[in-house]
Amino acid sequence: MIIQLKQDITDAQKEALIAEVNQIGYKITEVKTQLGDYLVGIGKKDFDIRRIGKKEGIEDIHIVSDEYKLVSKKWKAKPTSIDLGNGIFIKDGDMAIIAGPCSIESEDQIRKVITHLKENNIKMMRGGVFKPRSSPYAFRGLGIDGLKLWYDLAQEANIKIVTEVMQVSQIEEMYPYVDIYQVGARNTQNFNLLDELGKVDKAVMIKRGISGTIEELLQSAEYVFSGGNEKLILCERGIRTYEKASRNTLDLNAVPILKAKSHLPVIVDPSHGIGIRAYVPQMALSGVMSGADGIIYETHEIPEKAYSDGQQTLDFAQSALLTDQIRKTFALRKTFALL
């Protein structure tokens, strides 16, 4: 059960409310986000919600039977809209395009990508400065200095920055320079990181785990939300299966399911989802038709020379073409009714 509290609830009213819920045998967690104060009640017994609902100080109350609570559509039917400022949003009924290289490499590289984005009216740029790598001997990214460099150039161009945060200690140092913190597929269940991102007032995009379930992705989002941060975006990026003809198995089934279960926006990453440059466009457009609210893909001036993931990275001509096709596909999708 979730109870949203009135802003002017008194301490006495709140105590009475908590006592009432405890009496049913439910455990209370208090959640305070930038947008509201909630009591999340966890328990299994049936009870009459009207008994609680008539208490004072309640803005809204719902029974949520899912394991995740605050991110559930049963709590909040209205889709969450992520406002990044300057009229840039990630939200239901819109098609966010986020493009950029796997790794941030140099000033020259950043400038070229930004020019490409501006030419194609793309307003969000992805890129890694902290790179999770299977091998300790591989390139691990330019780090915070790379991010600062990128920030200066992106600011000028009014481009938003989406980049991965790998550990708690990076959150604060990255804060001034990032618009969306990305939680990578290897960190989807790094619960301490999620806890700490709950304390931040910037958007967080959580990628589905390497072999994470849809349920686990929602639970991970619940960590951030219950930590205090409602600005959440979910990302389907392919799962690990026995099939080795592609890097991962892009699970587009997850898109309508996530959209039905949660009020959070859902983004598709076709680059990691298939891992083969020539087929990224088809998977991006499939992602649009699956109901996604945005597409995030990798692009680089010369993919063959990229520091990482070159095999799945589009060159600028392919990227420009794809962006146009995404928009046309989304325009068609908007005309479609669902029965």
Added chain:
Amino acid sequence: MIIQLKQDITDAQKEALIAEVNQIGYKITEVKTQLGDYLVGIGKKDFDIRRIGKKEGIEDIHIVSDEYKLVSKKWKAKPTSIDLGNGIFIKDGDMAIIAGPCSIESEDQIRKVITHLKENNIKMMRGGVFKPRSSPYAFRGLGIDGLKLWYDLAQEANIKIVTEVMQVSQIEEMYPYVDIYQVGARNTQNFNLLDELGKVDKAVMIKRGISGTIEELLQSAEYVFSGGNEKLILCERGIRTYEKASRNTLDLNAVPILKAKSHLPVIVDPSHGIGIRAYVPQMALSGVMSGADGIIYETHEIPEKAYSDGQQTLDFAQSALLTDQIRKTFALRKTFALL
């Protein structure tokens, strides 16, 4: 290596050719289909193809390094077109729609489906009369009598019949009544069945195995082709993974990969691919954008009353809407260039 023989090749020329290939250390399989005679050479050594190519009696010759040979695009770049008669095709550059119930149930049910198909200009009907069921106690279909009944009604309406064949002994009895033999996901590696379907001059649609690889699907098609039947269609219908929020994991990555590796048409089955009625349309449209040459889905007048698979079956209103959306999405896709 594949050598297509000239129609007027002499026995002496053929023997000389085989001797030459054997000398390189390659094993020869002779393949005779309705469309041509081939020698398939299997081996691993490098050799100078010109040495063989200059022999007499050769129509065409190619080295094919894939494990599958005759179904490979390296052998035949031109897409295979399946001609079902009366101007009905399944082919690259077209969008086949195949709809119908999971199980054929009764004359009344068939009539209603056919009426629905005619109203929506759908020319191919799916339906099971032999049903593979995990439990021996479940409904196993109406059998050959159901197929005859269906045939009579479909003939009248000029509707083509797509239905599953489960075992060798059914091939002959089904022959007069079927337009496309479907090989189900549990029989993708039933090699005897594939062998025998190679001897038939009707189209065969092979579904990907429950947890079959893309490579195995192509090898299974190679069985039918090398058995003598080139009229082959591949079908992606979802694979088994750890994710249980959907019935299967629809692997749309497979579509562009199959299209790139093989000259055969590729169909997507969103009904089995996700297994949840409300999300079948999104997956169907995603399938169109992934590059599929057709969509096969389940529809029934009253899905809740269907003998099987009701939970993933569209009602007629949903089906009509989806058909329209598939066509519009395909029309848009045709305007898209690929870089």
Added chain:
Amino acid sequence: MIIQLKQDITDAQKEALIAEVNQIGYKITEVKTQLGDYLVGIGKKDFDIRRIGKKEGIEDIHIVSDEYKLVSKKWKAKPTSIDLGNGIFIKDGDMAIIAGPCSIESEDQIRKVITHLKENNIKMMRGGVFKPRSSPYAFRGLGIDGLKLWYDLAQEANIKIVTEVMQVSQIEEMYPYVDIYQVGARNTQNFNLLDELGKVDKAVMIKRGISGTIEELLQSAEYVFSGGNEKLILCERGIRTYEKASRNTLDLNAVPILKAKSHLPVIVDPSHGIGIRAYVPQMALSGVMSGADGIIYETHEIPEKAYSDGQQTLDFAQSALLTDQIRKTFALRKTFALL
């Protein structure tokens, strides 16, 4: 629900019984095996079993809530013992050893294997004469002639024959020469084959599907049992997963689970389960400790020269050592209590 009928039940008594069960809303399947006559009732409603139990003509009656019925331990707590004649059994509380080559290749090969088996007191020999192969161009086995040759040599030596049947038409031709029909991993859900094997009075060993569930394996056994054949053996042989460091992932968890759910004996195949010769012994011994009733593994005089699966085949010295270790491990296991 399962009702075992008395041998002297009258037609009138049986009809009355069926009528009673139908009245509860349960669907009846009559099953007649070599050992007994049963009525299997399928339905979901609760009912008072005493109401049926007091009817005449009943030998035994149980409610079985599992999807599979006759193979369930809820029906029959006493383990099934497979009697192959000449004092050779596969049964709970014993350790069957089945060894032999992947493919039957020649008289000389068979003789050498048999000599090796005799020297090590192994009484059952595996070997393929019909080989399911992914590629139509691979060696498909010596066929029925190979089986006859093998049979003559095995007879002399009092060695039992375990070999794969791939299709319905082979059942009859193989019948005189086979002691255990093996259903391969690609045919676990070839329901027609299972149906027909139900009509045979020889033992059937069913391998778990390539990515089959434990539940599906039991359902497949139910097919054969309900077809009339109670002589069933289950075999864990590894499943398909994302891990590619081994050929398959041997799922030894399946052994105690199958033993708890079913009264049928369970065999482990470490050769396919890991697919790497050097580690087959460890997996065989692990299989013994997991509670298996037998081990089936591949051995060949010169594994490097085997027609198939050489990489996972033991030579005779390794095989002799392993057999001794299996027996010692089993002897130790028998001294262990379970709490």
Added chain:
Amino acid sequence: MIIQLKQDITDAQKEALIAEVNQIGYKITEVKTQLGDYLVGIGKKDFDIRRIGKKEGIEDIHIVSDEYKLVSKKWKAKPTSIDLGNGIFIKDGDMAIIAGPCSIESEDQIRKVITHLKENNIKMMRGGVFKPRSSPYAFRGLGIDGLKLWYDLAQEANIKIVTEVMQVSQIEEMYPYVDIYQVGARNTQNFNLLDELGKVDKAVMIKRGISGTIEELLQSAEYVFSGGNEKLILCERGIRTYEKASRNTLDLNAVPILKAKSHLPVIVDPSHGIGIRAYVPQMALSGVMSGADGIIYETHEIPEKAYSDGQQTLDFAQSALLTDQIRKTFALRKTFALL
């Protein structure tokens, strides 16, 4: 390539060595552990190792073609022995037993477990004080205070402590109280945590990822080793597959493969590996026969009342019996030769 440096190597010799390696086109990472100084060279070109080997200052040099280097058996054939003091080891040729509850709950619970361990001569105790939980609302462990309490009681009894570390900031606060830091399955690829554990001089046990490959587990160990800590233990604890009859699929194939690829000791966790109490013993004993150097399992006075994982936790009677069986099985295994 790995070069172990002589302890008395001069700066000039080292610079000359690095220059030589760079000239081949290899990138050098310097690794300094508690036990030695190494240069790890990463590159793909062939080269003549004698050219480098004859330089001065080299203790040992090997080409290691694996992706992981320092943990590879190609580098160090001699098995790594983990010395925990007081004659307690985890090492090849020995059978470590680690038992204890899923969560540390109370002083009383700890005392009871320790008494049980002492009675059975078990010298290492597992238990969680920081618990990774899918849901933010679940019990997350007693934290550092629980660890201190545990430490006091364990010290007295000369019991070693194995417990999970979830994040970088916990490493230091846990340091005085822990004998083996456990990296959980959700953190196997938490590279920052691995980096920091490289700086510690206490043993680290790395669990295989939820769906981690064997290769990835070794790469994760390489992170810690190359960070400076050679005291590493690998743990197989089951992987995620489509099979839902067990909690995870215990992949015992991994044990002989890991033992062959690496010099590090390998432990098996049957509790998480199957997740069902009644079958934990069989899987533990299978683990012993697979070649493991130790078994880690969950035990609690009253499993039904455990705060977490009760369904897979043994009671003390089962634990005592299992310990005895593990030792007998291991004693038998030691008598076995491998061919």
